[in-house]
Amino acid sequence: MNIGMSFWEIVGVNMWSMCITTLLLLWCSRMLLGRIPGTGNRGRMAGGILLGLAMSFIWAFLGAVCYLKGVWRWPLGTGLILWEYFQMFIWMLFLKFLYRLSWRRCWASTLLAVFLTSLGNTMSNFLVINRVFDLRVTEELRHYLFWLMVLMPLCIFLFLVPVWRTGLGKLYGKWVIWDGAQGWLYFFLSLYPIFFRLLCWMVQKSQTDPNDNPMVSLLLLLLIHLALISRGREEEQRKQIAQQEISLRQQTVYIEQMEQMQTEIRRFRHDFKNLMAGMYFQAQEGELETLKSFIQDMTADFDRQAGDRIRIMNQLANVQVAEIKGLLLQHMTDMQKDGIRFELEVMRPFSDVAMRRTDLTRCLGILLDNAAEAVQGKKDGMVFVMISSQKDCVTIRVKNTLYEIVDFGRLGSLGYSTKGHGHGIGLSNYRKILEKYDAILSATSVEAGFFVQELKILQGCGT
Amino acid sequence: MLPVYICEDDKSIRQMERDYLEKQILIEGYDMEIVRCTSHPEEILEALSGNPGRGIYFLDVELKGESMDGFLLGQEIRKRDARGFLIYVTAFRDLAFETFHYHLEALDYICKQDTEAMLAGISRCLQIITERMRGEKDTGREYFTVKVLDVIRHIPLEDILYFSTAGRTHRIELHARQDRLDFIGSIQELEQELGERFLRIHRAYLVQVCHIDQVDLGRREVVLKNGERCAFSRNKRGELLARVPFGQ
Numbered sequence: 001m002n003i004g005m006s007f008w009e010i011v012g013v014n015m016w017s018m019c020i021t022t023l024l025l026l027w028c029s030r031m032l033l034g035r036i037p038g039t040g041n042r043g044r045m046a047g048g049i050l051l052g053l054a055m056s057f058i059w060a061f062l063g064a065v066c067y068l069k070g071v072w073r074w075p076l077g078t079g080l081i082l083w084e085y086f087q088m089f090i091w092m093l094f095l096k097f098l099y100r101l102s103w104r105r106c107w108a109s110t111l112l113a114v115f116l117t118s119l120g121n122t123m124s125n126f127l128v129i130n131r132v133f134d135l136r137v138t139e140e141l142r143h144y145l146f147w148l149m150v151l152m153p154l155c156i157f158l159f160l161v162p163v164w165r166t167g168l169g170k171l172y173g174k175w176v177i178w179d180g181a182q183g184w185l186y187f188f189l190s191l192y193p194i195f196f197r198l199l200c201w202m203v204q205k206s207q208t209d210p211n212d213n214p215m216v217s218l219l220l221l222l223l224i225h226l227a228l229i230s231r232g233r234e235e236e237q238r239k240q241i242a243q244q245e246i247s248l249r250q251q252t253v254y255i256e257q258m259e260q261m262q263t264e265i266r267r268f269r270h271d272f273k274n275l276m277a278g279m280y281f282q283a284q285e286g287e288l289e290t291l292k293s294f295i296q297d298m299t300a301d302f303d304r305q306a307g308d309r310i311r312i313m314n315q316l317a318n319v320q321v322a323e324i325k326g327l328l329l330q331h332m333t334d335m336q337k338d339g340i341r342f343e344l345e346v347m348r349p350f351s352d353v354a355m356r357r358t359d360l361t362r363c364l365g366i367l368l369d370n371a372a373e374a375v376q377g378k379k380d381g382m383v384f385v386m387i388s389s390q391k392d393c394v395t396i397r398v399k400n401t402l403y404e405i406v407d408f409g410r411l412g413s414l415g416y417s418t419k420g421h422g423h424g425i426g427l428s429n430y431r432k433i434l435e436k437y438d439a440i441l442s443a444t445s446v447e448a449g450f451f452v453q454e455l456k457i458l459q460g461c462g463t
Numbered sequence: 464m465l466p467v468y469i470c471e472d473d474k475s476i477r478q479m480e481r482d483y484l485e486k487q488i489l490i491e492g493y494d495m496e497i498v499r500c501t502s503h504p505e506e507i508l509e510a511l512s513g514n515p516g517r518g519i520y521f522l523d524v525e526l527k528g529e530s531m532d533g534f535l536l537g538q539e540i541r542k543r544d545a546r547g548f549l550i551y552v553t554a555f556r557d558l559a560f561e562t563f564h565y566h567l568e569a570l571d572y573i574c575k576q577d578t579e580a581m582l583a584g585i586s587r588c589l590q591i592i593t594e595r596m597r598g599e600k601d602t603g604r605e606y607f608t609v610k611v612l613d614v615i616r617h618i619p620l621e622d623i624l625y626f627s628t629a630g631r632t633h634r635i636e637l638h639a640r641q642d643r644l645d646f647i648g649s650i651q652e653l654e655q656e657l658g659e660r661f662l663r664i665h666r667a668y669l670v671q672v673c674h675i676d677q678v679d680l681g682r683r684e685v686v687l688k689n690g691e692r693c694a695f696s697r698n699k700r701g702e703l704l705a706r707v708p709f710g711q
Contacts, residue, residue, distance in 0.1 A: 296577065299576075315559075343561075345559040345560075345561045345562050346559075347534075347559040347562045384561060386559075386561045386562055386565060388562050388565065388566065390566070390613050391613075392612060392613060393612045393613055395565065395613075395614075397561075397565065406641070407689070407690075408638070408639070408640060408641060408642070408643060408689065409687070409689035409690040409691040410690065410691075411643065435629075438632045438634065440645075441611060441612065441634065441644070441645035441646060441647070442644075442645050443611070443642070443643065443644035443645060444642070444643045444644070445641060445642045445643070445644065446641040446642075454644075456611060456612050456613075458612060
């Protein structure tokens with residue numbers, strides 16, 4: 001057909017709008033996933049830009065081919081629907097490359113991003129209602145291109161701004177990262193391009209005013225919005241409740257510890273009176289040496305009885321990450337019950353590090369479990385934890401008394417454990433978590449009869 | 464002769480430490496001398512820069528009213544004297560000694576609440592130091608020294624099986640007999656630094672030749688003495704077979 005533009009001119013125009021679409025989609029994904037991909041990783045960022053350009057070019061080129069071959073005019077808009085799915089598929093691959101998330105999340109955020117931009121796109125149709133461009137006329141072509149290259153992106157942009165400002169995007173994002181989302185919702189969203197065309201077609205077929213198209217999409221928006229919002233809220237609440245439960249449990253343990261401490265002190269106070277009476281007697285008799293050793297014994301006794309607990313509680317107060325504090329408290333109580341000596345050193349306040357809290361909690365949990373298990377039921381077993389925050393890095397060390405020879409050759413391989421079959425899954429999980437972080441250095445060693453596991457987390461460096 | 468430094472903010476304790484140390488050095492004939500006894504950490508650092516070398520330091524942890532505490536002073540001393548002996552004297556029974564030991568390689572800590580125990584602790588430390596210095600002369604062990612962020616580790620070179628690197632990061636894994644640790648570095652530089660004893664059998668592996676037990680030509684892997692396996696590159700095959708005496 002003759003439209004007064006050469007093939008490459010069409011590709012050029014397409015390239016422009018595809019680049020803009022890519023940018024807008026990127027913005028949507030940033031909104032949904034809450035972060036800019038590849039920060040701190042220049043290679044991936046450069047790769048992303050190149051890939052984005054290549055992707056835009058492929059879209060532009062294929063779009064022009066399809067346009068000229070008349071694919072857009074296939075009955076029932078099948079060409080357009082297929083094209084839309086094709087774009088979505090490519091976009092998902094692109095997101096996968098950028099964010100390295102699971103396929104499910106990439107697809108979910110693709111769906112939402114495409115959905116949001118296509119709504120913005122529909123808005124721009126308002127501006128050209130009842131307008132049929134005759135592209136063979138230069139004037140008309142110019143108007144069309146102005147609409148396509150300037151007005152449409154602007155409309156999408158203006159549509160996305162409130163979504164962004166009101167935090168709606170974030171709420172939608174909750175759904176994207178929600179693993180419990182039900183299949184039917186995906187299915188429904190995945191069918192969006194088909195629904196959209198189908199409804200448009202139905203509206204037009206029923207001889208209604210074609211002006212209703214935006215209404216149809218608004219209705220859809222409302223529906224999906226409601227579904228997503230309720231899901232997002234639910235998810236938010238579920239998380240909050242879980243968090244509250246953890247902190248409640250921690251507080252209970254904490255109060256229990258305090259009460260035990262109080263009982264001990266009360267008991268000690270009782271003994272103290274008797275001891276004082278004895279001391280008074282010794283002083284009267286002039287037995288200075290006996291008195292001295294008596295006082296020393298008493299101090300040591302107090303240290304042993306109540307001092308240990310107070311000391312650990314003081315250290316624990318320096319841990320400012322609630323999850324970690326809870327984890328340590330939990331293990332401390334468990335080990336005390338099992339008669340395992342547990343020591344903790346947190347010399348300086350320990351707050352957030354360049355590692356996701358969930359990952360850190362899991363890693364430390366694995367190390368503590370292993371340490372506790374290794375000394376379980378053994379004589380004089382002890383577990384020692386040190387968390388040391390220094391200027392550039394945080395060091396976490398967990399060490400336990402060693403009773404067996406460790407086979408370093410097989411350490412961390414699946415299923416290896418000094419405790420025999422069925423154990424050792426922890427350490428391989430631990431390795432797997434750490435592989436994600438470039439700024440974390442781990443170490444395992446045997447030192448003076450202790451097995452030591454160590455994590456060093458470099459500060460001031462994103463992951 | 465080993466210089467001895469004392470930094471303690473309590474005057475009477477400082478005097479007591481000094482007198483006792485002087486007495487011990489005289490009685491036991493230790494080759495040591497007290498060169499500075501003060502409450503100001505800066506003075507210790509100043510004296511140290513005028514007299515660099517290995518020393519013995521008795522440091523208080525809490526230094527009230529001074530510009531730095533015992534931990535920071537220890538860090539400053541370590542920058543100037545990596546092999547010195549740090550002993551902490553504290554009123555705190557619950558000193559975070561593990562942390563001090565880890566970051567500063569502190570030798571011991573002594574509790575000053577009980578005078579007799581404190582003095583006994585001091586003489587025990589002097590004994591340990593003398594023994595350690597004697598022991599050091601005998602062992603001609605070579606060490607691989609590596610900085611892991613804020614600490615320095617020494618691994619006996621003979622115990623190292625291999626180094627490996629994971630992809631594009633600069634993180635290198637050291638695999639030794641009883642150690643496995645990550646550090647930041649470059650495997651090329653390691654290869655040059657370590658020389659003949661180690662062979663770069665693969666882009667990702669630098670192996671100590673004497674720890675290779677077998678060469679599995681079929682699977683293109685070397686089997687180390689502890690059973691671990693590392694892949695080798697095809698073009699390294701010849702060199703590998705020439706270097707490993709009982710290959711196959």
